[in-house]
Amino acid sequence: MRSRRHLVQAGAFITFNLGINTSLKTGIPCWGLFCYACPFASTACPFGSLQHFIALGLAPTYLIGWLLVQGGLLGRGVCGWLCPFGALQDLFGGRKVRIHSKLRYLKYVNLAIAIIATYVLLDTAFCWFCPSGSFFGAVPYLITTGGEIFTLGIMIHLTILALAVGLFIMVSRFWCRYLCPLGAIYSFFNRYSLFNIKLDEEKCKRCLVCLESCPMGIRKLEEINGSDCIKCGECVNSCKLGALKYEIF
């Protein structure tokens, strides 16, 4: 299951980078947090586009429509299976410590601040500090331009990136757990999405091995499919009793 997920993540990453050919640069929002400032991006970051719509004073119905479709189909499964920034964090591994019960709400605060700041400043305020933008936007831009333009903004991005990498190594899926505003949006749909993990109560012996393998550090069985579950399937893999399985529709 794990290798299948990594294969899907790699496939998604390639698909989102087909924009190396300009004709393949689409107006379709990406499934996950992926910076469309990347010179190779073929899709638009849903959160970046949402900010653009707010800054332009337009009702973001197109974006909300896409978010409803993505959320209704996968919920936070987008984070676990498709998001390129999530895949990057998987590469760093990180210690699977338990999720902090209060800090998990930071992502909702981040979401609210980002939207309010965009509305007030009329610019994509969150993108100035987005580590996904740092990795998928600023770094490829620096490489493709040969580092000709090196501004304060780029330096801020590189600093954020270094800090983020450190945090990813210390805590698995740190960004997804505590800070991702897009993850916060998907989390509202998580319990209602068609793609879910099902717990068979009769087979489960409450050994909680599944929770030890969770990269999001979920603490209780009841929180599987909850707002912090990214449906990555590590719990499904680790359960030797077969009490957990994927349920599609």
Place this chain on the structure above:
Amino acid sequence: MRRKLVGILLISLGIIGIYLSLEYYTLVRGFVIILCRGCIGI
């Protein structure tokens, strides 16, 4: 089952939302083609 029905309702609403505002497709495509200055820090 009720949750799944809510999920289907959300997806249906989403498809309707996309369909009704499809003219924004070109706008979003514009975002993708023009590099986001904030993201790359210039």
